[in-house]
Amino acid sequence: MTLLDAPQYNEKRAKLVRNLSIAALVIVLVGGFCTFWFWNWPAEHRINNFMAVVESGDFAKGFAEWNRDPNWQKHPQQYSAYDFDQFQKDWGPMSEYGKIRSHKLLMAKSVGNGTVVGMVINGDTAHPLFLRVDNKTKTIGFSPVELYVGP
Numbered sequence: 474m475t476l477l478d479a480p481q482y483n484e485k486r487a488k489l490v491r492n493l494s495i496a497a498l499v500i501v502l503v504g505g506f507c508t509f510w511f512w513n514w515p516a517e518h519r520i521n522n523f524m525a526v527v528e529s530g531d532f533a534k535g536f537a538e539w540n541r542d543p544n545w546q547k548h549p550q551q552y553s554a555y556d557f558d559q560f561q562k563d564w565g566p567m568s569e570y571g572k573i574r575s576h577k578l579l580m581a582k583s584v585g586n587g588t589v590v591g592m593v594i595n596g597d598t599a600h601p602l603f604l605r606v607d608n609k610t611k612t613i614g615f616s617p618v619e620l621y622v623g624p
Contacts, residue, residue: 513583513588515611516581516587516588519611520578521578523613524576526538527573528574528576532561532564535560535564541611545557555614570595573595574595575595576592577592577596578590578592579601584616584618586607587607588605589605590616591622601619601622603616603619603620604616
């Protein structure tokens, strides 16, 4: 085949290829943006659910959310390192925050094999709290890492 024997230009096919290429590019860009934007959403959702239970005052259910074990009362010895009594001291009305009435998530960042979520409790912006959600077990714990929240 030579240049003079080239196939005839098909305008309909060219528009189809162009439109499909643009659509594929848009889908890849939107998918990438959504992945970036919602990457930490599962951890944020877990923390929000946990805090809603704590705010309601149901500490037994809160401890179940913390450990991701709804049947924790059947085997409390499994949680001897951080037991229910210590949990109530940290999250109950006598905690350093008092009765927890509200929370606001400030940020979330993947760190190692977990996600660190920074939040403000009862509007106390001077002392943000950082919790960590393990990516594999989905359990919640206090984070050894504190994120910079800005001035």
